[in-house]
Amino acid sequence: MTSAKKLFTSARILILVAALLLSALAIHPSFDKEGVAIRGVVKNSSAAIAGIESPDANVQPMNREVVKSINNILINSVADYSDATKNLEVGQQLILRTDRKVYVLEVKPLYKTTVLNQTQLVNKTIYNETLNATVNVTVEEPVVEHEVIGVEDVGLTVYPKPVNNIRRGLDLEGGTRVLLEPQEEVDDQTLDLVISNIKQRLNVYGVSDIIVRPTKDFAGNTYIAVEIAGVNKDEVRELLAKQGKFEAKIGTDSVFLGGDDIAYVCRSPSCSGIDPQRGCGQISNEEWACGFSFTITLSPQAAGRQAAATSVLDVLVDESGEGYLSENLTLYLDDQVVDELRIASELKGSATTQIRITGSGAGITVRDAEIDAIANMKKLQTVLITGSLPVKLDIVKTDAVSPVLGQTFIKNVMLIGLLAMLAVIVVVFARYRSIKVALPMVITMVSEVIILLGIASLIGWRLDLAAIAGIIIAVGTGVDDQIVIADETMSSRRKEQLGWKERMSRAFFIIMAAYFATVVAMLPLWFAGAGLLKGFALTTILGVSIGVFITRPAYAKIVEYFLKD
Amino acid sequence: MQGERKNVRRTDRIKRKHQPILPIKKTPSKEVEERRQGNIRAARRGGFYDKHYKKLLIIPFIILLAAIATITAHYATTGDFINRGVSLKGGLLITVPTETVGADELGKALNTVFTDHDIETRSLEDQGRQIAITISADLATEDEQQVERFIKAIEQATETDRNDYSIETIGSSLGASFFAQTSKALFIAFIFMGLVVYLYFGTHFKVKVAAAVATVVAAAMMYSSSSTLNVIALLIGAGLIYTYIRYSIPSVAVILAAFSDIVVTLAVVDLLGIKISTAGIAAFLMLIGYSVDTDILLSTRMIKRKEGSLYDRLISAIKTGLTMNFTTMAAVLIALFFSESQVISEIMTVLFIGLLADMVNTWLQNAGILRWYLEKKEKEEGSA
Numbered sequence: 001m002t003s004a005k006k007l008f009t010s011a012r013i014l015i016l017v018a019a020l021l022l023s024a025l026a027i028h029p030s031f032d033k034e035g036v037a038i039r040g041v042v043k044n045s046s047a048a049i050a051g052i053e054s055p056d057a058n059v060q061p062m063n064r065e066v067v068k069s070i071n072n073i074l075i076n077s078v079a080d081y082s083d084a085t086k087n088l089e090v091g092q093q094l095i096l097r098t099d100r101k102v103y104v105l106e107v108k109p110l111y112k113t114t115v116l117n118q119t120q121l122v123n124k125t126i127y128n129e130t131l132n133a134t135v136n137v138t139v140e141e142p143v144v145e146h147e148v149i150g151v152e153d154v155g156l157t158v159y160p161k162p163v164n165n166i167r168r169g170l171d172l173e174g175g176t177r178v179l180l181e182p183q184e185e186v187d188d189q190t191l192d193l194v195i196s197n198i199k200q201r202l203n204v205y206g207v208s209d210i211i212v213r214p215t216k217d218f219a220g221n222t223y224i225a226v227e228i229a230g231v232n233k234d235e236v237r238e239l240l241a242k243q244g245k246f247e248a249k250i251g252t253d254s255v256f257l258g259g260d261d262i263a264y265v266c267r268s269p270s271c272s273g274i275d276p277q278r279g280c281g282q283i284s285n286e287e288w289a290c291g292f293s294f295t296i297t298l299s300p301q302a303a304g305r306q307a308a309a310t311s312v313l314d315v316l317v318d319e320s321g322e323g324y325l326s327e328n329l330t331l332y333l334d335d336q337v338v339d340e341l342r343i344a345s346e347l348k349g350s351a352t353t354q355i356r357i358t359g360s361g362a363g364i365t366v367r368d369a370e371i372d373a374i375a376n377m378k379k380l381q382t383v384l385i386t387g388s389l390p391v392k393l394d395i396v397k398t399d400a401v402s403p404v405l406g407q408t409f410i411k412n413v414m415l416i417g418l419l420a421m422l423a424v425i426v427v428v429f430a431r432y433r434s435i436k437v438a439l440p441m442v443i444t445m446v447s448e449v450i451i452l453l454g455i456a457s458l459i460g461w462r463l464d465l466a467a468i469a470g471i472i473i474a475v476g477t478g479v480d481d482q483i484v485i486a487d488e489t490m491s492s493r494r495k496e497q498l499g500w501k502e503r504m505s506r507a508f509f510i511i512m513a514a515y516f517a518t519v520v521a522m523l524p525l526w527f528a529g530a531g532l533l534k535g536f537a538l539t540t541i542l543g544v545s546i547g548v549f550i551t552r553p554a555y556a557k558i559v560e561y562f563l564k565d
Numbered sequence: 566m567q568g569e570r571k572n573v574r575r576t577d578r579i580k581r582k583h584q585p586i587l588p589i590k591k592t593p594s595k596e597v598e599e600r601r602q603g604n605i606r607a608a609r610r611g612g613f614y615d616k617h618y619k620k621l622l623i624i625p626f627i628i629l630l631a632a633i634a635t636i637t638a639h640y641a642t643t644g645d646f647i648n649r650g651v652s653l654k655g656g657l658l659i660t661v662p663t664e665t666v667g668a669d670e671l672g673k674a675l676n677t678v679f680t681d682h683d684i685e686t687r688s689l690e691d692q693g694r695q696i697a698i699t700i701s702a703d704l705a706t707e708d709e710q711q712v713e714r715f716i717k718a719i720e721q722a723t724e725t726d727r728n729d730y731s732i733e734t735i736g737s738s739l740g741a742s743f744f745a746q747t748s749k750a751l752f753i754a755f756i757f758m759g760l761v762v763y764l765y766f767g768t769h770f771k772v773k774v775a776a777a778v779a780t781v782v783a784a785a786m787m788y789s790s791s792s793t794l795n796v797i798a799l800l801i802g803a804g805l806i807y808t809y810i811r812y813s814i815p816s817v818a819v820i821l822a823a824f825s826d827i828v829v830t831l832a833v834v835d836l837l838g839i840k841i842s843t844a845g846i847a848a849f850l851m852l853i854g855y856s857v858d859t860d861i862l863l864s865t866r867m868i869k870r871k872e873g874s875l876y877d878r879l880i881s882a883i884k885t886g887l888t889m890n891f892t893t894m895a896a897v898l899i900a901l902f903f904s905e906s907q908v909i910s911e912i913m914t915v916l917f918i919g920l921l922a923d924m925v926n927t928w929l930q931n932a933g934i935l936r937w938y939l940e941k942k943e944k945e946e947g948s949a
Contacts, residue, residue, distance in 0.1 A: 078693025214736040225735065402668055402688040405908055412905045419903055420896035427892045465908065469847040473854040480858040480889040487885040514861040517761045521853050524753035528746045532739065532843055536850050
């Protein structure tokens, strides 16, 4: 077997090639720029009724549905889209072609809804969770008046079609800037509390790329400016403007609140998700409902309050002979009932800390109902973990805001990246006078960047400035390590005393020591929690790990092939 | 077969090319002679360094002390360790409705007039079209003249009327606790680095276990919000440093070098009056990564390698290490030269200063400390 063949069949090279191929697949670059991608679909909007599904937030950018044309007019930018959906008339039909399907949307009127100060009795078919069946009931409801005041938006939020799966962060892509105003006057301390609560809430919800800062206008009014990337307006409203006051009551006694009363909220799939006992069911022709549940652990104080509240209740027995207490545990979110739970009679007066929280979601298809239920669950979990905001906030305005780093930034970074690699090669060549040492270095540098971007695409990591700094460090450390490999293997004196394997193991001794020192230095920054530190640390750790475990061994093999006698 | 022959020729070619610098194969007698000559030369060259390395060691410490003095003075006069840019300090946020002027364009125009200020411009969009530009600048509202001049400049550049502007003051984009958090994280990072170096290069198994436990405990205490526990963590940190001074000088050297890199760079940045934004913070963190590589290389070559004299080993480390430094430096300079973005320029300026500091701290400070320590150890072993 020739040594070239040996080189290309060596495990290290094969691993590198496989990693590169998988990364290319994950990044999924494309040259098709036509269309606008769907970020979200507003509930009950004409788009939702026409059957356009709201994409899950975790869907890869390239797997998003792309609007190609509306009424046969090609859509190539967000501006084209807004032109095509402007000045519509009620009842007008839109033929919306995406890369998957053709939808027919019917434009709906926009109502102004006024709740009148009188009530009426209505016969309704509702879904009873305990019986798991639909029942007919008569309920008293306030009279609501609908007045047509215009045309409702078709209900899609779109953004320029992505050309690869690499997600960009706030400072590279821009996002939404939301200005919030506290409903009452707050001091600086409360403001700090609100800001940290908002950050924590968004983090728990899964949005980590955020900037929250206090703002004042010249009249002295205080606002909070929040910038978020890749979140649609509904989610912003749900998460930021709601106070998120959670309260669990038994009768009129408050048993526990969100925040301090909750020791732990389980969010892993084993104890949270669509409730396996209740599952999903069809309520009526057009509506499905799904139940969710998750477990929480109460603080001892809250458990004590629960014991005191249940100890005075009577025990009742239901049809199937199971005992339960005379009052239910009722969960309120922002003073609205989320769910009512029957309390089993064994729990009377006991200070139990494990509680199962349940609730539900609805939608026009099973999938919609499932998504809604999971979204409600996430919201509830977020509130339970973070507690409520000290004040209510109003959304003053929301704007789409361009990235801090400007439009030409990425092009500039790529140009500099290429030139910097060239510069490194020149220095390496000047030192070793061998293209056989320098060339493999280029290959490893480029591979490292590609694999890092591949992993970032795969895990949905948002690339921002901190991440770019991390990539630079990873590649820089990579070059350092390769110089160590080159020096340890090429030094004449050692070469004669030591075998190739020993020389390599000496090189890798240094590389591994530097690797561990870097990783342990980055871990505390990762755990520090703040966005910038975390992003930098994660990319650096990821980058140097790829270097040490994938590209460095391959580089060593290539150098061995070129230089071994 | 063909391939193999080709291969041989190729290696031949490198050998010829390389002979003056890296003799790959030579006859043994020539080799021995060469080495003998080399040792003599090394001894002659090393003479100066060997005699004076302790004096050379003073240089980095003077620099470090001067840096600490500079930062203290800066803190005393401005009330802050660094000159914060608008993203870290906050300032004015002016929203200018305009559809015609681009944000990048306006930013450049303002930056050329107000060179002393940190200005960020971004566009606000509605339905995919620009409707306004937001300008944030590190201006104080109290400085009415300055604000007036600034607004006038915007009016001229965009041909808009100030009555349409909305003007707000905006706070820092990193929370108030960011710097406290970062310092804590850096403290933990340093003691962890020291531990890894000790585990790698040190002796005394029981002390190693104790140091590992103490490090983890200190880290956990540092993360707690209780200030008492934080102080205890600092005390444990001091204990660890003392332990490393006794058992693991290389750990001390690595921690000191990383610390000096950051402090010296900070002082130079302060002296030059450079404003630091979030990007600059990232650059400071990058310094740790670069600092570690050369330090570990140096420690390994000086402690673990046995061939040649201490001076020879130092020279071999410097040869490899300077190649590392020069590749990084070349990349940084290229980036500085071709940067069209303030953010890149800021990162690269900090890195450039940091790398210069790192060269001094690695090759004079760290090398000197290790040299001293190893010499002492050799003497002790010799006398024992």
